[in-house]
Structure formats: C-alpha cells, structure tokens
Amino acid sequence: MECATVRVVIDNPSSVIQTMLTIALFGTSADPPTIGHLEILRSLSPQFDEIAVWAADNPFKADQTPLEHRTQMLRLLIQDLHCPKHNVWVYPELSHARTVVTVERAKQRWQGAEFTLIVGFDVARQLPKWFHVEELLQHVNVLIVPRSGYSLDAADVERLRQMGATVAIAEIAVPEVSSTAYRTQEDLTGVTHAIQAYIDREQLYGCDVPIKKQPVH
Secondary structure, eight states: OOOOOOEEEHHHHGSSSSSSSSEEEEEOOSSOOHHHHHHHHHHHHHSSSSSEEEEETTOOOOOOHHHHHHHHHHHHHHHHHHOOOOOOOOOOGOOOOSSHHHHHHHHHTTTEEEEEEEHHHHHHHHHHGGHHHHHHTTOEEEEEETTTOOOOOHHHHHHHHHTTOOOEEOOOOOOOOOOHHHHHHHOOSSSSSHHHHHHHHTTTTTTTTTOOOOOOO
C-alpha cells in the first residue's frame, strides 16, 4: 500500500518552507497499537524527515501493559508500514512520563532540528494540564490528528495558541478502531496479524480472549 498524503492546515503558510531537519515526535500508549496508529504514521511519513515513535506511560491511565511489550508491538507495527522513505523508527530512550523530558532528550539527539509533537484530539484537550506545558510549547509545534469519538472545539485550539503553541490540524482518515475497544470489547479487528500473534504468544490482555477472524492489513 502506498503512503497517503496528509493535508495540514498551518497557522503561518511561510512555515511550509523548511530549512532544517524536521522531526515528528509520536509518543503513544500503544496498549496495544492499532491500525489507527499505522494509518497515522503512514500519512505523516512523507511530511517529515523522520518520525520518532515510542511507547509512553500515560500518567492519566492506570494498569498499563509493561512498557517493554508495548515497545515491541510498536516495532512490529512499523514493519507493516512499507513507506518509501523508511523514516519511521522506535526510540525507547525517548520514553518518559513527562513529555517535556522527552523533548529535551530529542533535542540532545537531533541538535538544531525542528520538532512537531503529534497528538490526538483527546490528548490535545489534556495538553494545558501537562507538566511544564508552557516550557514544552516553546520547543515544539503541535500537530493534532483526528480520533474517532472525540471532537476538538475552536476554543480548545485557541487556548493552546494563547499558551504559546503553534498549532496545526491534520486531515487524516483514521480507522474507527481503538486500543480500548481491543482490551474491553475483545475487538481483534483493530490490530495487525503480527501484533495479534505477539499478544497470543506473550498472553497479554488475558489468555482467554477468543480468536476472531481478522481482515488482512
């Protein structure tokens, strides 16, 4: 499958002219990663020099699967991308409960790069409550991607801008799947075959989950 193109609505059209390395920072709970994550990465790949991905411990969520399992599932997900640029990689060393710490680590690794933080509609509404958010927004642009079941009001975006954020909205057709539905509703259609095989082997999410026929992704 070819990589899709994402159309981005940018505050300042002149920012399209890029004069430095562009890095997208995509931290996700990945519990488990779904084909929704896959399509986001596939759509973003053409727009950046590199996509840095990691599994994150979300301080707003409890009882998460151990980080090492979620990291390995992200690696398996990325193997199914098949994007021409081959610019999507997992960086476990970036993972931290505080995103401001993650960004500092990224700045040390890619000195002088321009960073864009990728967040979903649900996370965008939580951003103002994040640890040292004003400091964080000084070092990253924010690209907000759709998520099924969530909406983002203009007031939410304006609030971020008032806090100093440079905000863009990505128009991406994300499949209506979720990690929560997998865990709570035993909906196996949202994960790839490789990830389901890993889950079965490691007996994650309960070993009594019935196996259902999955589509080919």
